Amino acid sequence: MQRVANLSELRAKEAQAAAIEVAELSHVYLGREGKVPALEDISLDVGAGRFVVIVGPSGCGKTSLLMMMAGLRRPSSGTILCAGRSIDVPDPDRVGVVFQEASLFPWLTALENIEFPLSIRRAPRLERRRRADAMLDLVGLPGFGARYPHELSGGMKQRVSIARGLVQDPPVLLMDEPFAALDEQTRMTMGHELLRIWSQTNKTVVFVTHSLTEAVYLADEVLVMSPRPGRIIDRVEVTLPRPRTYEMMATDVFGRLRERIWQKIRKVN
Amino acid sequence: MRPAPATVRRLILVLMLVLWELVPRAGLLPELFLPSLLKTLDVLVRNWAEYGHALTVTLYEVVLAMLIACGAGILIGAMVGGLSRVRQLLLPVFSSLYAVPIVILYPIFTAWLGVGSQSKIAFAGIYGFFPVMLSTAAGIQSIDQNFLVAARSMGASLPQQITRVVIPASMPTVLAGLRLGGALALIGVVVSEMLTAAAGIGYLISKYRTVLDSPRVFAAILMILVLSVLFDALARSVERRALAWQTAGRRDRQLPVDKETYASTALPA
Numbered sequence: 035m036q037r038v039a040n041l042s043e044l045r046a047k048e049a050q051a052a053a054i055e056v057a058e059l060s061h062v063y064l065g066r067e068g069k070v071p072a073l074e075d076i077s078l079d080v081g082a083g084r085f086v087v088i089v090g091p092s093g094c095g096k097t098s099l100l101m102m103m104a105g106l107r108r109p110s111s112g113t114i115l116c117a118g119r120s121i122d123v124p125d126p127d128r129v130g131v132v133f134q135e136a137s138l139f140p141w142l143t144a145l146e147n148i149e150f151p152l153s154i155r156r157a158p159r160l161e162r163r164r165r166a167d168a169m170l171d172l173v174g175l176p177g178f179g180a181r182y183p184h185e186l187s188g189g190m191k192q193r194v195s196i197a198r199g200l201v202q203d204p205p206v207l208l209m210d211e212p213f214a215a216l217d218e219q220t221r222m223t224m225g226h227e228l229l230r231i232w233s234q235t236n237k238t239v240v241f242v243t244h245s246l247t248e249a250v251y252l253a254d255e256v257l258v259m260s261p262r263p264g265r266i267i268d269r270v271e272v273t274l275p276r277p278r279t280y281e282m283m284a285t286d287v288f289g290r291l292r293e294r295i296w297q298k299i300r301k302v303n
Numbered sequence: 304m305r306p307a308p309a310t311v312r313r314l315i316l317v318l319m320l321v322l323w324e325l326v327p328r329a330g331l332l333p334e335l336f337l338p339s340l341l342k343t344l345d346v347l348v349r350n351w352a353e354y355g356h357a358l359t360v361t362l363y364e365v366v367l368a369m370l371i372a373c374g375a376g377i378l379i380g381a382m383v384g385g386l387s388r389v390r391q392l393l394l395p396v397f398s399s400l401y402a403v404p405i406v407i408l409y410p411i412f413t414a415w416l417g418v419g420s421q422s423k424i425a426f427a428g429i430y431g432f433f434p435v436m437l438s439t440a441a442g443i444q445s446i447d448q449n450f451l452v453a454a455r456s457m458g459a460s461l462p463q464q465i466t467r468v469v470i471p472a473s474m475p476t477v478l479a480g481l482r483l484g485g486a487l488a489l490i491g492v493v494v495s496e497m498l499t500a501a502a503g504i505g506y507l508i509s510k511y512r513t514v515l516d517s518p519r520v521f522a523a524i525l526m527i528l529v530l531s532v533l534f535d536a537l538a539r540s541v542e543r544r545a546l547a548w549q550t551a552g553r554r555d556r557q558l559p560v561d562k563e564t565y566a567s568t569a570l571p572a
Contacts, residue, residue, distance in 0.1 A: 104456055126458045137453040141471040141548045151457035154467070185552045198457075 052079040052115075053206050053238035054103055059112030061098060071263035072098055073109065078257060078266060080238055082205065085229075087241045087249040090259030091299060096242045099264065100208050103240060104131045117205060126151045129206045130199030135215040138183040138191055138198075145170065145179030148197045155202075169197035172231060189220040196231065207232075209241045213248070221245075222280065225252055229278055246299075250291045251278055258295055260302045268298045338518040347522040353507070358526060360502040361492060364423045365530075368488040371428030373481055376435025380480075383436065384443030385469070394440065401433045406494060413499050423500070427491025431484040438480025442473035475546055482538040489531055504530075 061073040072095045080086045088096045101107045103114055105121040114121055116128050124131075138147050148166040157165075170179055173193040183191055192212050199207055212228075213221045225248055232239055243249055249256045250272055258268040272291055274282050282288050320340060326332050327339040334342075347354055382389045383397070409426050416422040446469060454468045496505025504523050511519040543550075 101452075106452060106456055124456045124458055126456070129456075131453070131456040133449060133453055133456075136447065137449045139450060139453075139468070139471070141474070143548075150454075150467075154454075154457055154459050154463055182548050182551045184549075 051082055051118075053082040053084075053117060054078075054080040054240065055113075055115040056099075056103070057113045057115075059099075059102070059109045059114065061095070061102070061109045061111075074263040074265045076112070076264070076266055080206075080240055082238050083236050085232060085239045085241065085252055085254045086257060087243060087253035087255070088257045088259060089243060089246060089249045089295060089299070090264060091261045092244065094259045094261050095264035096259055097210050099259075100131075100210050100240065100242050103206075104129050104208050106131075126154075126202045126204060128204050129208055130202065130204040132192070132195045132199040132207065132209040132212045134211045135188070135191070138194055140183050142182075143179060144175065144181050144183070144186065144194045147183070147194055148179075148201050150198065151202050165201055166197070169201050172200070172234065173197045174227065187220075188216045189224050192216065192224060193227070196228070200231075200235065200237070204237075206238045206240070209239065211242055211244070214243070214245075221248070226278075226280070228252065229276075233277065246292050246295050247283065249295065250274075250288055251283060256291075256295055258298045267302060268295070270295055335515060335517050338521050342518050343521040343525055346518040347525065350519070350522070354504075354522060354526065357502060357504045357507050357523070360420065361496065361504045361530075364420050364427065364492045364496075364503065365489050367420075367424045368427035368431060368492055369485050371424065372431030372435050372484045372488050375428070376432045376480065376484055377439050377477065380436040380439025380477075381443055384440035384473075390440070390444070397433065397436060401437065405430050406498075409495050409498060412495075418499050418501055420502075423492050423495045423503070426495045427488045430491035431486075431488030433484075434487060435477075435480045435484035438483070439473070439477050442476030442480070443469060445476070446472045475549070478538075478542045478545060482535070482542065485534060485538060486531065489527075489534060493527055 056076055056078045059073060059076040060071070062069050062071050064070070076099065088099065090096045098107060102109050103116065103121070105116075105124040108122070116125075119128075121129065138144075139150065142150065145163075145166050148169050149162045152162045152165065167179065170176055173196050175190060175193050175197070178186070178190065183194070186194065195212065196207075199209075209228075213224050216224060228239075229252060241249075241252060253272045256268075256270040256272060257266050258270065259265065260267045270291060274285075274287060274291075323337070324340040327334060327337050327342075338346075379393070383393050384390070405426070408429075409422070412422040412426050416425055450468050450472055451464055454464050459467060492503070493505040493508075496503035497509040500506040500509075504526050507523040508520055508527075511517075511523070
């Protein structure tokens with residue numbers, strides 16, 4: 035019994051362990067007028083299975099930070115650990131990325147787009163097909179595999195992007211303003227869909243957006259960034275229960291959280 | 304109901320062929336200006352030994368010139384489009400050279416390579432090279448960087464990025480350049496044959512023009528016409544096949560439902 039208790043304790047501890055650890059990260063890039071500090075002393079932990087949203091004004095470096103977590107860019111200094119190991123190059127087994135828009139390949143069908151990461155790894159054809167089909171079902175697009183991106187609506191394209199990000203079953207999903215180009219209604223629907231997918235797959239999600247409503251609606255925790263050089267100036271724990279519903283947006287708690295974030299962003303601007 | 308544009312186009316073609324037969328026959332134009340279609344065909348068939356030989360010479364030159372134009376054009380175009388150093392070095396030079404009437408170089412080519420096929424191949428190859436090179440460079444340079452970032456995030460190596468993203472993404476522009484370059488190679492061969500040559504269809508045109516043998520001149524013109532139309536049809540069908548994704552579903556399928564209502568109602572939320 036003692037051992038079982040220990041084991042479950044260990045599991046619980048593991049679940050709380052950070053999926054992503056960023057420590058003392060700073061980034062400076064060379065602009066026309068010399069060195070421009072883009073990110074300054076960023077430290078954050080994202081617990082496994084958590085939904086963390088990063089908000090901040092345009093140009094604060096939130097997308098850069100996300101790209102660094104994906105191994106797509108190197109920070110000037112500091113470390114990023116993903117699943118306990120540093121991430122220097124993109125590793126789709128550990129991290130899936132969903133981009134803003136138009137990152138689906140127009141010359142591939144929805145199914146081929148989802149299979150792309152697997153075909154890069156030269157996975158067997160049947161295996162590829164099986165997993166991509168499962169992903170299409172997961173994102174609510176069964177039967178749409180043969181469509182090309184131009185035959186899909188904006189929301190459907192982003193569903194395919196999410197499926198592509200998840201097809202290698204990475205523990206972490208990074209999302210860079212995935213719904214920014216969608217109209218308001220589709221955006222709300224997609225946010226809700228994302229929460230469903232998230233709860234079904236137990237992924238850790240880091241989501242960048244500039245919509246405060248979206249941030250509060252989706253997040254366990256909202257990180258607020260300052261204008262350049264980007265620093266984390268507030269961490270807001272969203273106490274709303276799950277599953278989230280559209281009605282919650284009209285509650286006082288929702289309004290207060292949103293207001294707190296807005297005041298933070300407004301002050302530093 | 305209006306007739307389909309394709310039907311109208313075919314009717315116009317038939318009308319022109321009929322006029323070609325009727326106008327000289329009715330005595331509206333002397334045979335020196337325009338020999339009738341049947342007379343031209345008759346000359347062509349009677350002298351098939353001569354015209355057939357000229358055709359093989361011209362085809363041989365055109366095929367080799369196209370290979371040079373397309374091969375060198377794609378190779379150098381890819382370097383100019385893909386490597387910014389090479390682009391800065393070569394693109395201004397090539398762009399200005401494109402405006403030069405390259406036919407002025409042809410006398411030099413005959414001096415270097417003789418009046419045989421080599422000088423035609425070299426001239427027409429260079430003539431067709433420029434559009435292929437420039438459109439390949441443009442196609443590669445204008446690739447959406449988001450595609451490459453997405454491919455990297457999915458673990459694609461540099462060779463995989465080239466074969467899986469750069470090539471399909473630049474395909475539409477490159478193929479358009481190939482069609483133009485191929486047409487120019489054909490023009491280059493015929494023009495150079497008309498200037499200085501001992502064989503080929505262009506040579507027959509200039510030879511019979513000097514002796515005012517209009518039916519034989521028109522027989523050669525007819526061959527060139529057919530040749531260029533066939534080439535264009537071939538190039539278009541290659542484009543249609545290679546770029547089938549661009550038109551997929553445009554004719555026989557439509558989006559299932561209006562996109563917003565679709566996203567919110569038809570799909571499981």
